[in-house]
Structures are given as structure tokens and as C-alpha cells.
Amino acid sequence: MSTQNNESTAAGNVDDAFQLYDLRIEVVCPPGEPILCGAKQGDYFTLEGEMLYLPPGQGFSIYSLGAVLPLLAAKQRETHPNDWMSTDAEVACPDPHCKSRLKITRTGKRTFRHGEVTAVPLGG
Template identity: 75%
Template sequence: MVHTGTQDDSFQLYDLRIEVVCPPGKRIMCGAKEGDYFTLQGEMIYLPPNQGISIYSLATVIPLLPAKQRVTSPNDWMTTDALIACPDPNCPSQLKIIREGIRTFSHSETTVVPLHH
């Protein structure tokens, strides 16, 4: 099926901001600094200039991001739980997933697989 404009094939995803949280006075092992962040818009990750993120921290949070982008029930733990521990057991930092604005996407512009109704 080709998108003709007559069928609404839109869906929405939250933009996410993933921010580093560090307990004051604690030694941080992963190289993160309080307030470091990256954003996720659709499938694209954006880092501010001259800021990195540990691949191990990134690997820990990535599996949760597609679910956090989607609208969930207010009773679902995915809606309420936002802090992800650093994977280094000796590092007390966390990544906080913050839902920001909602962005609208088109099915036909994100995949070649047709919609079946």
C-alpha cells in the first residue's frame, strides 16, 4: 500500500532527554559529570558538542529507550521509573530518562512495510 494522504498513518513518540545524576561527593568511575546529557528524537541520538558518554552506560540505557518513547499507561512502571544505574557496580552515577515533547511520525516515511487494516 502506498501512502496517498487519505489514510492517517501517523504515530507519536516522546522526545527523550537522558541526563547524568551523580551523588555529591562520590567518586564517579564512568567519566560522567552531573548534568551531562544526550537527547533522543525518533531514532536519532544527539550529544552536545565536546561531550561524550561511556559506551557501557549507553549500552545499559538503550534497551529501555524505545519503550520510554511510547505512550504508556499511567500505572505502568515504564511510565514512573526513570533512573538507570551505571553498569559499574563501583560507580554510583545514574542516568535519568526524561520524557519531553511529543513528535509525530508517519508510518510510510519510517518503513517500507505496508499497514494492514
């Protein structure tokens, strides 16, 4: 299957498929260091398309979420191998006294269709 937007299919229809990475965002901290945001080592959430999922019974600091959220849409997409977004995977905790980090890992790819995620037509 082609992942090129606007590519014609054999039936003459437009292939509006595109792919995004699923992400896992996990709390990591040097051994013995306190985590000040209420998280525990290994706490995580996942991002699948636009949907964020937390494991049952686990919370996540809104301040930590605020630190990592602006990067997630870019991490979901293909990036050039030389782009820092391709190589850098850890975001510092927003509390300057906390040594924890949020590690972003690409876990797989998921295919979406333009027509299923927006009302705006391709080329429009």
C-alpha cells in the same frame, strides 16, 4: 489531527501518523560521589525519534549507553499510568562501584508518519 494508525481521513486516505516522546538522558550522581565512567554530573544526550544527539565536544560511555538503550524505545511510547515504565526514570550505572544514574526524562512529543519511516505498508 488523529494519532490513530489506519484511521480514514476526509479524503479517504489512511492517516498513518503516530507520536513518540523526545527523551533527555542525563547523568545524575549524589553530591561528593565519584563518577567512574568518565562522565560529569549533568552530561546528557537526547533522543528524537531514532536519532541520538550529543552536545558538541561531549562523549558518552558505551557501557552506560548499553545499560539504558534497551529501555529507550519503550520510554518513547505512551504507557499505562500503572506500568513501571511510566514511573521509573533512573537507570543505575553498570559499574557496581559507581553511584551515578542515568535519568530519562520525556521532554515533548513528535509526530511521525508510518510511510516515512518504513517501506512496509500498513496492514501488510
